[in-house]
Amino acid sequence: MTSEGTQARDARQDDGASDRVLTVPNALSALRLVGVPVFLWLILSEQDGWALLVLMLSGVTDYLDGKIARRFGLVSKVGALLDPLADRLYILTTLLGLAWREIIPWWLVALLLGRELFMALVLLWSRSRGHATLPVHFVGKAATFNLLYAFPLLLLGDGDSGWAEAARAIGWGFAWWGTALYWVAGVLYAVQASRLPRRDPSAASGSKVRG
Template structure:
């Protein structure tokens, strides 16, 4: 268990804390917890790559923590009627497909592709949209739909790279 993996694991702990705060009308505190989770996401990857501490465990847990965090956030926003149902369905579908596909790829011993730049940009846009939604800015929904569109484009690119990588092996 290295520092990057501990940072990743902390995100799993932050999910219930976020939910408790947000669902008990502590939205600013919940947003702060979410932003801390986002910061740990940035730090764990940076530290792992910079110090040569990239592990198979980390490469599996990091995207899982990301997906579960996002699923928790969009579910909470849906419960509070902040997020349109259509956006929730589309986002939840994509996140669940990515979790299931990653697990299948891993257990079949297939090589995985690291997140692409578009995927990272999507995450930043999601966090911006969520922040706007938490601050009750109506443009947050538009920003979120833009992020959703980018996420599907990033996924298509990811799966094409994945297919090419594993076809070449």
């Protein structure tokens, strides 16, 4: 997956996001969601080449939906929900698949899922004070970038060849940086939420926190 995927998510944060549902960018995001169970099945059945292909196609559609939305004024609120949801699901399915195959330890899965639970609590606190969203932080984007690169490399590293060893080493580098930044971003979001003034919930608008 490429870092341009974050541009798609940034574009959907614009105040001018429409309520349209049937758009090309939204169709691409929906296609990414459809690919999630296929991707998980391919990982669990150890069809790594096809799994990586699905992951690459997901990255391409992630890039295209944002470019198309920005170029043709098709930024929508539905897209703002679908895109980060697809990212989360790909991260979750990859985590579970790699842990099931003993490529990564289960405690790493717990560490990353624990961060998601922490962020859910932060968002609940934010919404209790009338804020539907928090500003997206670049640290969160960097964390997601690292993790989305780490998992394919770790999958490629499941072997004994020289290429596999190199991919495994680089993948773990991305994984450790991504995990650390994931939690740092969570703490930064919690600090942001703690400083929010209470306001009328009806005034809250925008896209969900990602990263």
